[in-house]
Amino acid sequence: MVDWDIRKLQILRTLRERGTVTATAEALRMTPSAVSQQLTNLAKQVGVPLLQAQGRRVRLTDAARLVLRHAEAVFEQLERADAELAAYRHGExxxxxxxxxxxxxxxxxxxxxxxxxxxxxxxxxxxxxxxxxxxxxxxxxxxxxxxxxxxxxxxxxxxxxxxxxxxxADPLDVALPAGHELAAAEGLRLADLAGEDWIFGGSGPWSDITRGACEAAGFSPRQGHSAAGWTAILAMVEAGMGVALVPRMVEVGRGGVVMREVAEPRPVRxxxxxxxxxxxxxxxxxxxxxxxxxxxxx
Structure with a gap:
C-alpha cells in the first residue's frame, strides 16, 4: 500500500490549479526546486508518472488526475475534521x-x-x-x-x-394533607409540627436532612413511616398518614397535598x-x- 503524504498531495492539487511549478511555489511559499522534488518523490511513491513536460509548463497525467480524484475525498474529510475540532475547542x-x-x-x-x-x-x-x-x-x-x-x-x-x-440552595417545604388543621395557618413553623408523624427514609441523605432540619427547629421528628421515593411519600401524605419535608425541586402534582413554606429559620438543601x-x-x-x-x- 502506498504511504500517502497529504502535503505532497496538496502540492499536486495546487499545481493543477496554478498551472506552473513557479506559480505553485509562490502560492505555497516554497521554492520551485522544493516543489519539483516533492512531486518527484510522490511519483516514486505511487509508482507512476504524474507530470509530463509541455513546453515551459507541465501537464498532469491521467494517473495524476486519478490520484487527485481520490485525494479530493480525503481533503473534504479533513476539512470536516478541522471544523469539528474547532467546535470541540470552542465547546460547541x-x-x-x-x-x-x-x-x-x-x-x-x-x-x-x-x-x-x-x-x-x-x-x-x-x-x-x-x-x-x-x-x-x-x-x-x-x-x-x-x-x-x-x-x-x-x-x-x-x-x-x-x-x-x-x-x-433548594428550599424545603412541608407537605401536609389537604385537610390538615395547619394547612392554611399563617406563619407556619417546623416546630408547630413537632407532634406529627413524619415520613422519610430510614437512612441516607434525606433522613439526615429531615432529622437535621427538625432538630434545628428544636425537636426530634417522630418517624411514622419510612419511604425513600417521592411518589410513595406524597401518596402517604395525601392519605393523611403523616407530614414530610419536600424539596421545592420536586414536582408534587397531587390535589390532596398542600405545600407550605415554613417560617425562618427556613430549611434548605x-x-x-x-x-x-x-x-x-x-x-x-x-x-x-x-x-x-x-x-x-x-
Missing part, C-alpha cells in the same frame, strides 16, 4: 456524561440539555441517574464527567480530586456540581456547567 461539540440524583434530573439537567440544544447543538449530554454518594464514585472512576449531588453528601472542598461548583479537577477546562464540560448554572440562577 463533544459528549458530556452527567451523573445526577433523581430530583435534579427534571429540575436542572433536562432544562440545561434543552438550553444546550439551542446554544451548542453539537454538545451531547448522556444522563445517568445516581444517588448523591454514588455520583461521586462514578466521577472518581471516570464513568461520568460531571456529578450533581447534595453538598451534605459531597466530598469536602479540600478533596484534591474534584472541583466543586455551587449551584443552588445545597445542590452542587463537581468535575474531576481540571475537567472544567474541557470546553464541552464548561458549556454544560454553564448551562446548569444558568438554570440554577447562579
Amino acid at each position: 461539540a463533544g459528549e458530556v456524561r452527567v451523573g445526577a440524583f433523581s430530583t435534579a434530573v427534571p429540575a436542572l439537567v433536562v432544562p440545561a440539555v434543552r438550553a444546550l440544544r439551542e446554544t451548542a447543538p453539537g454538545v451531547v449530554v448522556r444522563v445517568r441517574e445516581a444517588e448523591a454518594g454514588e455520583a461521586y464514585e462514578l466521577l472518581a472512576g471516570g464513568e461520568v464527567d460531571l456529578a450533581l449531588s447534595l453538598a451534605a453528601q459531597a466530598p469536602t472542598v479540600g478533596d484534591a480530586r474534584f472541583t466543586r461548583v455551587p449551584l443552588l 445545597h445542590v452542587v456540581a463537581a468535575v474531576r479537577r481540571g475537567g472544567e477546562e474541557a470546553p464541552a464540560i464548561g458549556r454544560a456547567l454553564g448551562a446548569l448554572r444558568s438554570v440554577a440562577g447562579t
